[in-house]
Amino acid sequence: AARDPDAAPTRPREVAAPAAPAPPAGGRGGTDLAGRKVLVVDDDVRNIFALTSMLESQGMQVVFAENGREGIETLSATPDVEAVLMDVMMPGLDGYETTRAIRNMEAYRTLPIIALTAKALSGDREKCLEAGASDYISKPVDTEKLLVLLRRWLGQKSGVEG
Numbered sequence: 001a002a003r004d005p006d007a008a009p010t011r012p013r014e015v016a017a018p019a020a021p022a023p024p025a026g027g028r029g030g031t032d033l034a035g036r037k038v039l040v041v042d043d044d045v046r047n048i049f050a051l052t053s054m055l056e057s058q059g060m061q062v063v064f065a066e067n068g069r070e071g072i073e074t075l076s077a078t079p080d081v082e083a084v085l086m087d088v089m090m091p092g093l094d095g096y097e098t099t100r101a102i103r104n105m106e107a108y109r110t111l112p113i114i115a116l117t118a119k120a121l122s123g124d125r126e127k128c129l130e131a132g133a134s135d136y137i138s139k140p141v142d143t144e145k146l147l148v149l150l151r152r153w154l155g156q157k158s159g160v161e162g
Contacts, residue, residue: 033147034059036154037080041071041098042087042116047139051085054143068093072101075108082154085146088117088128096131103132112153116141 033055040051043066052062063078065071067090075081084102088095095115102108115128118139128136135149 032151033154035061036082036150037061037063037078038150039071039075039078039081039084040064041066041068041074041084041090041095043067043090044087047087047116051141054146058147067091068095068098068101071098072105075102076105079107081111083112083114083150086113086115086133088115088124096127099128099131099133112150114146114149114153 038055038060040048040055040062041064042048042051045066048064048066052064055062063074063081065074069092071084071086072093075084086095086099090098093101095117099113099115102111102113112134113132115131115133115136116139117124117128117136124138125136134153137146137149
């Protein structure tokens with residue numbers, strides 16, 4: 001009565017959720033996000049780790065990139081990504097430029113992109129939306145608020161309007 005060795009999940013070059021995720025802490029919903037794939041683009045590995053841990057606790061699959069260029073490459077190589085969490089302040093290609101580049105790619109014009117920024121200045125939200133972000137959240141990220149945004153955007157999949 002040993003474990004079936006064939007049951008072990010294969011793990012490509014991504015951080016994948018366990019095959020049978022544990023229910024989310026606190027007994028809240030979350031099953032609606034299970035199995036959904038999100039790309040996290042952030043130059044700070046601590047933020048990637050924190051976001052990945054939280055998203056995986058919801059049963060989500062996470063792929064990540066540490067800069068804008070890598071984010072575009074990862075997105076192109078991972079066509080089943082359903083949403084992007086985009087850090088705004090990154091060296092080189094920043095989140096605004098990366099978001100604009102993604103929006104210029106036909107396949108990703110309606111992909112939900114949620115901008116993340118440490119700056120919570122009054123014009124930041126507008127600047128993110130003008131660059132093509134679907135929504136905006138400031139750091140430190142409020143986990144519950146982020147999950148609400150993900151459920152909203154993954155539920156409607158309509159992308160940017162307007």
